[in-house]
Amino acid sequence: MSMQAAEAHAVTAQDEKKERADKIDFKMVTFSLGGKEYGIDIMNVKEIAHAGRFTYVPNAAPFVRGVYNLRGDIISIIDLRVMFHLPAERKDDSSLESLLILRIGDHVFGVIVDNIDKVVGVASTSIQPPHPIFGDINVKYIKGIIENRGKLYIILNVEKLFTPDKQDEDVDQRPAASLSSSRSAAPLRYEDAPSPGRASSSSGQADINADFIKETLAGFKKFGFSPINEPWFNARYSAWRKSKKENEIQLRSESDADEFLESFYSACTGSLWSDEYAAAVMKALPPIASRSINVWNPGCGKGYESYSLACMLKEAYPEARIKIWANDSDLLAISMAPNMVFEFEDLPERYREFMVKGRNGWTFAQGIRDSIFFEFHDVLNANPLPPLDLILCRDTLSFLSGHDQKRLLVDFNEKAKDGAALILGVNELMPLDGWVSVGPADVSAYVKASR
Numbered sequence: 001m002s003m004q005a006a007e008a009h010a011v012t013a014q015d016e017k018k019e020r021a022d023k024i025d026f027k028m029v030t031f032s033l034g035g036k037e038y039g040i041d042i043m044n045v046k047e048i049a050h051a052g053r054f055t056y057v058p059n060a061a062p063f064v065r066g067v068y069n070l071r072g073d074i075i076s077i078i079d080l081r082v083m084f085h086l087p088a089e090r091k092d093d094s095s096l097e098s099l100l101i102l103r104i105g106d107h108v109f110g111v112i113v114d115n116i117d118k119v120v121g122v123a124s125t126s127i128q129p130p131h132p133i134f135g136d137i138n139v140k141y142i143k144g145i146i147e148n149r150g151k152l153y154i155i156l157n158v159e160k161l162f163t164p165d166k167q168d169e170d171v172d173q174r175p176a177a178s179l180s181s182s183r184s185a186a187p188l189r190y191e192d193a194p195s196p197g198r199a200s201s202s203s204g205q206a207d208i209n210a211d212f213i214k215e216t217l218a219g220f221k222k223f224g225f226s227p228i229n230e231p232w233f234n235a236r237y238s239a240w241r242k243s244k245k246e247n248e249i250q251l252r253s254e255s256d257a258d259e260f261l262e263s264f265y266s267a268c269t270g271s272l273w274s275d276e277y278a279a280a281v282m283k284a285l286p287p288i289a290s291r292s293i294n295v296w297n298p299g300c301g302k303g304y305e306s307y308s309l310a311c312m313l314k315e316a317y318p319e320a321r322i323k324i325w326a327n328d329s330d331l332l333a334i335s336m337a338p339n340m341v342f343e344f345e346d347l348p349e350r351y352r353e354f355m356v357k358g359r360n361g362w363t364f365a366q367g368i369r370d371s372i373f374f375e376f377h378d379v380l381n382a383n384p385l386p387p388l389d390l391i392l393c394r395d396t397l398s399f400l401s402g403h404d405q406k407r408l409l410v411d412f413n414e415k416a417k418d419g420a421a422l423i424l425g426v427n428e429l430m431p432l433d434g435w436v437s438v439g440p441a442d443v444s445a446y447v448k449a450s451r
Helices: 003-023 158-162 204-221 230-243 254-260 275-284 304-316 331-339 349-354 366-370 402-415
Strands: 026-033 036-041 045-051 064-070 073-079 097-104 107-113 115-122 142-148 151-156 292-298 321-328 355-357 362-364 372-376 388-393 416-424 435-438 444-448
Touching: 026 097, 026 107, 026 151, 045 107, 064 107, 097 115, 097 158, 115 142, 204 230, 204 254, 275 304, 275 349, 275 416, 292 304, 304 321, 304 349, 304 366, 304 372, 304 388, 321 331, 331 372, 349 355, 362 366, 366 372, 388 402, 402 416
Parallel strands: 036 151, 073 107, 292 321, 292 388, 321 372, 388 416
Antiparallel strands: 026 036, 026 115, 045 097, 064 073, 097 107, 142 151, 355 362, 416 444, 435 444
16 A cells, blocks of 8 residues: 555544534443443532441332432432342342442432442434333333444333432332432332322322331331322321321331321231131132132241131132242241141131140141242242132232332232132232222132133
């Protein structure tokens, strides 16, 4: 190549490089989250940090890790992994987390991510519209998608994610209240649920008090307000407000939250079912023709209701093979369930024929015990079960976030046979289509309609 040609080639290469540089008009800070690559507009990123030992904030939503002193400024710390229901590595308090310090308007806060990568410059014209298949979050909070050097980046729209939109009631995957609010963010809810984090100007003080109580119940008891329990909450709040002075309406402690929830729980919670309640449940069940009855009992606690149900089904279907999968995430409770011991005089009459005397007291006979498989298990993980004839899940759904409630109800729907029965807590409703309410008023029972 001649000197003249080489100079011309160099000039052309410089021009092409300059042209490419001119097109880079968008820079983003990239990071990983749940195994995927994300980006945030660098204009929203104040700085990058690594920190730990956050100060706990009572009554905060699960994704609020606490507050942090950033060179004299107290800022909120949000765990994006928890917010988006993504897996998060458990770390001890002394471990450092990767933080992006964001500025949204006049507010500064930190978000925890898995790993922070680098600053990437791209041409804004190359950013593609968002699509549901690219992310684990609602597409409305995704600014766009772009590929750069073999990596696909999901660009978050942090302004929309962290700033409440009064016209937008779809809060399935975002906090219901602004992070700048002095209140903690409300739990995640269904799309069609009222938004307790934002009271309209016409709502008045009563609605604001109700909103605070919903948030406090979520903080103290992990009670997730949703269409499942909305009628009960509205009635309970009305009675609570009438019984309290104005300065006593709010829940200031866990004992206040327990008092508010007293009327929520189903009959015979924490004990074997009474004759009356067992009869009511039996009346609510449709006839089961199968000789092999498969039952799922998530949230079984210490096992009282699992044993009660096993005895009831054994009475009703003496020739059937009964199998109950009983799960709970309380390790202490579930570990005690298989070896439950009673004093004979404490046993209701109906259970005595199913008991045997052991060295330490009376226990359920082997046939009843063999029909129940107790397992330490988080119901939000995979649930490999056969098609089910009955699902017993009393007072458990309401103590999940709205998003997780919906996930579990969909799982119920998929695993239940046509004609299967579902029993929820007495103050819980089944909001999904395809289920018909049956049975007496003191049992919230549904049957899955045949397709």
